[in-house]
Amino acid sequence: MANKNKQLESLSMGGFVKSVAERLRAVGKGSDGPVPDLLSYPENRLAQQLHPHVQYLIVEDIIDHSPDMKSYILAPDLKRGGDQLAWFSAGQYLVLQIALDGKTISRPYSIASSPRDTKDGHYQITVKRVEGGIASGYILDHWTIGTPVTASAPLGDFTYERLRDAKTVIGIAGGSGITPFRAFARAIAQGDEDFKLILLYGSRTKKDAVFSDEIAALAESCDKIQIVNVLSASKAKDCEQGFITAKLIEKYAPKDEDYSVFLCGPQAMYRFVDKELATLSLRQKFVRHELFGEYFHPEQNDDYPQDGKAVYTLTVHIAGQTHTVSCAADTSMLRAMEAAGLNPPSDCRSGRCGWCHSQLLSGDVYVPESVDGRRMADKIYGYIHPCCTFPLSDCELDVPPMPKV
């Protein structure tokens, strides 16, 4: 036994015994009522308001921009218990659950309205038809006023962060990529965001530049907003002609201060503008992309090991059941599972958010490096993001089900 420490003798032994008595007394004083519900605490309530598990919405109004582009005004669906809309940061998106052919698929859509607009009881999303696409066409052709819509909480990191981003943002938008910028512009005009937005908006013709006039009108009364239409297939007054090049960016960028570049648009636009941006040698922190979107044609990559024509079998364990799903080599595992009606979780569909995180129990897969947003340890222990993972053999995977609420 260790030597006793003489100096300790000044400390009574009673403290120990007393602490137990004290405990019993303290417990005795506790209320014997029910233990409070979590939502009785402000921190838990706020967490719930900011990140509801689900938002039950209903189409309240539809705005036709063209046969191939419409805006949907979404309000809480009181009948299904929807109430307050979750507040958000301009630039975020909602994931919509779309029921079609008895299956549920989900797609992200940027919120085109501003955070302040939720106080008027609505979100706005704007959907553009994608050739050969499943959800966009379905929405445009089937949604009417009164259609119930089930949405996620607002998600995503394509937001303005004042401690990170420069005071001036050059926004680069193409096609439906204008939607988050509409939200940014409105939020600036309404005083909820504070930065200078210079928006370079690429369209084929002025007619295609949905929201351009509306944003120009905001710019009239707010000197923090500026919009420049960049038309590739026509000429128009006060518009730039051609594509969004480094030269054009430099023309509008502040001369002797830092600026951030925010890009949102089709993948082809990212490829083109990224090359242009490279010549400007901006620091990486000043260039921010909205999510890449779904990855197609892995077989075109140099490091893809097969011809991409095979069809493999996925054995999928989900929600305690096992399913067999066929998956073409050039199709993401997420898409194959959705096609089979399994309703696996997905949010960003771009490899980034981790919401589709699943365990690969066996088989070989291909993950394009540019969209591999997994955590390091996932790669050691065999976890994948099915939204950007392609089979190279038959595979077995364990997929968490969508949480039930």
Place this chain on the structure above:
Amino acid sequence: MNQYDVIVVGAGNGGLVAAALTAQAGYRTLLLEKHNIPGGCATSFVRGRFEFEPSLHELCSEGSREDQDSATKLFQSLGVNVPLLYEDTLFRVIVKGEDGYDVTLKAGMEPFLDSMEEAVPGCRESVKAFFDLIDPIDDAMNTMGDGVPNPVNLLRKHSDFIRIAGHSTEEVMRALNIPQKAQDLINTYWGYLGVPTDDLNALHYLSMTTAYIKGRPSMPYHRSHELSLALVKALQDNGGTVYYNREVTRFLYDGQDAVCGVIAGGEAFWAKKVISNVIPNNVFNRSDNRHISKRSRKLANARKLGMTFVTIYLGLDCSMEELGVNDYSVFIARDRNPRKQFDTRDKFGLYIVNCLNKALPDATPKGTCTLFFTIPIMPGDLPADLSPETYKAYKNDMAEKFIRDYEETMGISVMPHIEEISVATPVTFARYLSTPRGAIYGYANERWDNIIARSVTEAMDYDTPNLYFCGGHYIRGDGYPSGYMTGEMAAKAVIRDLKEGK
């Protein structure tokens, strides 16, 4: 069928270990987790080209003697082999102001004592005497084993233990005549336990600090997500099952008020034993009140929730060297005294900044580095009028305030390099962990609810039949090792009771 021997609720550190062990013992085990990945606090998140560690500053090898490292032993027994790297320094502490100081303490007992002596000449003997107390503590603990201590035996044979266990850290330090400055230096770590050292039980603090000093602070290479995935593997290798996205919304009881199952994701799962990694409050408010004893309710309602944090995660586009940072862990305070640090926590009383690249140079891509700010706060410290609309501004204002203070203290420039920023608050922890008020340390280790008192009344406190607990809220207090060790305790108790047919 949804019939199991053991159901574990929550895949935090405690739940993962508990489930892996009951599976290893051959019991049909189901681990139910609300989130879509395991770990609870022990996880990671990716922003741009950075993967951030959300919680772990340092893992201390549990057990005070090198040959007694029970967390490592536990991992080995489960076949879990996650390489760890070790830090040579314990921390640097900068106290600003007139009688401030700037001291770096080394890890390893001898280097530590040397660095203490250098900072406070003449303190070596008394500081050593303090840490030598771990021996009588170990002796007492060893003779107690897992059983409830016999008070008479304790009083007779283990009087030092009794004296230490019955007093606060500062009381014991004063009895040993440790110079004030040396006391203050050693007591810097209170921030990791959430209770200032004038109230924090000496035995608790001694065990933790000794483990840090002797075992040296350590961490996994791939953030704590690696630890959690390794434990899941151990569970699965032993035939256990984990289900994610399955929040337990209801605990089910039989006619004898014994737990017999749970409802998760709208489905019922049945088991002989249920281990909850979830704080008792959240078990009771998901149970029919009739089944919960009056004492359990009184205890849960009497307890104070422990400390929580605001944390700031920064990814910077310059290297640690370019930034001018040279320490893994820096504690910054305005006053030497822990109680004052606690009382002025809204005015930079005490905060901690870690630079993972110091310990792990390639933690982030070349030419970048990361900083992790930890600001202790108490439940209820958030502004009362915080709303969804003001929340982001609150986070940014907090971050700006503390980054500026850090810049000024260190004489360096951080702000222009921020490439990624993420700020977590109790609201964030409430979202991801579902703890009441976003508490992360379970219950406050205040005097009547310290780990000694908790251990002595354990049997009385946890009186729901077939229900066992583990995690940071349990009898050993918070921290990774406590999570793991209480997971082991719960598993052992379940295995024993199942074997005995109880």
